[in-house]
Amino acid sequence: MKRSGKFLTTAILTASLLVPGMAASANGEGTASQTNGNEKFRVLIDANSKKEKDTLKGRYGVRWDFAEEGFTTEMNENQFKALQKNKNLTVEKVPEYTxxxxxxxxxxxxxxxxxxxxxxxxxxxxxxxxxxxxxxxxxxxxxxxxxxxxxxxxxxxxxxxxxxxxxxxxxxxxxxxxxxxxxxxxxxxxxxxxxxxxxxxxxxxxxxxxxxxxxxxxxxxxxxxxxxxxxxxxxxxxxxxxxxxxxxxxxxxxxxxxxxxxxxxxxxxxxxxxxxxxxxxxxxxxxxxxxxxxxxxxxxxxxxxxxxxxxxxxxxxxxxxxxxxxxxxxxxxxxxxxxxxxxxxxxxxxxxxxxxxxxxxxxxxxxxxxxxxxxxxxxxxxxxxxxxxxxxxxxxxxYDIRSGSGAGVGDDYASGFGFARVQ
Structure with a gap:
């Protein structure tokens, strides 16, 4: 394949978000989302009608458009709670991964x-x-x-x-x-x-x-x-x-x-x-x-x-x-x-x-x-x-793995099928 030229450690998996009340900002850095009503965080919005969805896109802007799934944007807590009251909308916070x-x-x-x-x-x-x-x-x-x-x-x-x-x-x-x-x-x-x-x-x-x-x-x-x-x-x-x-x-x-x-x-x-x-x-x-x-x-x-x-x-x-x-x-x-x-x-x-x-x-x-x-x-x-x-x-x-907590003969819940290798 043609080249264009020269041009995933031990953090424990977080329970949900990186830190409670944290979300990723546009540049990927964590920002407090729940410390007050003005801090912004990422949300996914979907509407029953295209017209309403387009209106919301114009009001809040679009981070990514996922078509039938809705679109993502950023808003503060007060805006989020207000939209949640609209029964014609599905509004949810976007989880963070680490x-x-x-x-x-x-x-x-x-x-x-x-x-x-x-x-x-x-x-x-x-x-x-x-x-x-x-x-x-x-x-x-x-x-x-x-x-x-x-x-x-x-x-x-x-x-x-x-x-x-x-x-x-x-x-x-x-x-x-x-x-x-x-x-x-x-x-x-x-x-x-x-x-x-x-x-x-x-x-x-x-x-x-x-x-x-x-x-x-x-x-x-x-x-x-x-x-x-x-x-x-x-x-x-x-x-x-x-x-x-x-x-x-x-x-x-x-x-x-x-x-x-x-x-x-x-x-x-x-x-x-x-x-x-x-x-x-x-x-x-x-x-x-x-x-x-x-x-x-x-x-x-x-x-x-x-x-x-x-x-x-x-x-x-x-x-x-x-x-x-x-x-x-x-x-x-x-x-x-x-x-x-x-x-x-x-x-x-x-x-x-x-x-x-x-x-x-x-x-x-x-x-x-x-x-x-x-x-x-x-x-x-x-x-x-x-x-x-x-x-x-x-x-x-x-190559069956038989060592370590939960490991055993065959398909176990620790190592799965085993160690897949080149040969």
Whole structure:
């Protein structure tokens, strides 16, 4: 595929919003929405008549237009309460989503490369090769990283960048801008497709020949409104259709609150042949703690593994969210199930300052799985996204995870089908 040139850690999953009474402002930064009646926050509005909807659009402005679902805008608490009294309207606050990391700062950051880290433990593990020095595969497949942005000038990522877009600043997509000032998105992209850089001494991801679609949907504080995310998901699907190309979405973000906008966007993208991979969440080891969008049936929820072998397999990290005991053992994906597992603890990858960092979280597990999906898809270019998903499940069954709280033989509620690998 033609290049355009060089151009998801251990924060616990929030209960609903980043902080009670907080919402994302137009620039992605948190603003107090309930401290008084004048502070603005994001809402979704739908009306019974087109005329009334158009009137409201003119009055409040439009952030994103979701057609039949309504449109999003910003308003204060007093305006919100007034509209709620109108029985001809559906008005609801837009929930906020955050990065799936386990701490706000990396466990370790490095400005220069440590040679032994060129193929981090997770890459060696997913390739099932302890002496691996380089990776390969993914050509012709796009990996859309919906995150805090990506440092597209990073030497290990620059040659992979095909799209760079920002969904967080204004009521339109900003092309050529996806600046990452937080680090999370750059780290996620590296695990999926870093290519080692021009000298081959940088970090390698799972599928280094893949193309990167870097979509900034979260602000510099690592959180963002669900309408920005939903619009980006739909845009990925429309781009996949328009360009007649195969795309894997990675979302290392989440919330315990389900957003109808994101659910409908995921279903839309899946119907268009896009494969969606998402972090399971970091609210483990508690049962029923898979976050959204990972909990959705049309998204592959990925649990995090540690670099620890116990009972003959890698161990599921305690922080990794769990599914439900009642649905374990059936090898059928239902809402709230973890599907597969991948390396997610102490993962070394690219960082927003051009260097490298070690982070833990299901945020780190998800891009390993996304990279694997791209690698498998590139080797089977005529396969559908559902066939690739089935292949990930098949491979996961070959490496059963039997270590960690809730893990056991077969399809368990901690690791899902198991650890999907290259071979």
């Amino acid at each position: 990065i799936e990391e386990t701490s706000s700062k990396p466990e370790a950051a490095f400005s220069t490369m440590a040679a032994a880290q060129s193929t981090p433990w997770g890459i060696k593990a997913i390739y099932n090769n302890s002496t691996l020095t380089t990776t390969s595969g993914g050509a012709g497949i796009n990996i859309a990283v919906l995150d805090t942005g990506v440092n597209t000038a990073h030497p290990d990522l620059a040659n992979n960048v095909e799209q760079c877009k920002d969904f967080t600043t204004v009521s339109s997509i900003v092309n050529g801008s996806c600046v990452d000032r937080q680090g999370h998105g750059t780290h996620v992209a590296g695990s999926a497709l870093a290519n080692g850089g021009s000298t081959g001494t940088g970090v390698y991801g799972v599928a280094p020949a893949s193309d990167l679609w870097a979509y900034k949907v979260l602000g510099d504080n690592g959180s963002g409104a669900s309408d920005d995310i939903a619009y980006a998901i739909r845009h990925v699907a429309d781009q996949a259709t328009a360009l007649n190309t195969k795309v894997v979405i990675n979302m290392s973000l989440g919330s315990s609150v389900e957003s109808s906008l994101i659910t409908n966007a995921v279903n839309y993208a899946y119907s268009k042949g896009v494969l969606i991979i998402a972090a399971a969440g970091n609210s483990g080891p508690y049962e029923g703690s898979i976050g959204y969008p990972g909990a959705l049936q049309n998204a592959v929820a990925v649990a995090a593994l540690e670099n620890v072998i116990q009972n003959g397999s890698h161990r599921v990290a305690d922080f990794s969210s769990r599914g439900y005991r009642r649905t374990a053992g059936d090898f059928v994906i239902q809402k709230g199930d973890v599907e597969i597992s991948a390396p997610g603890a102490a993962v070394y990858s690219t960082w927003y300052n051009g260097g490298y960092a070690t982070i833990s979280g299901t945020s780190m597990a998800s891009p390993h799985a996304a990279g694997l999906a791209a690698k498998v898809w590139a080797a089977n270019p005529t396969a559908s996204h559902t066939a690739i998903r089935g292949e990930l499940q098949r491979r996961a069954k070959l």
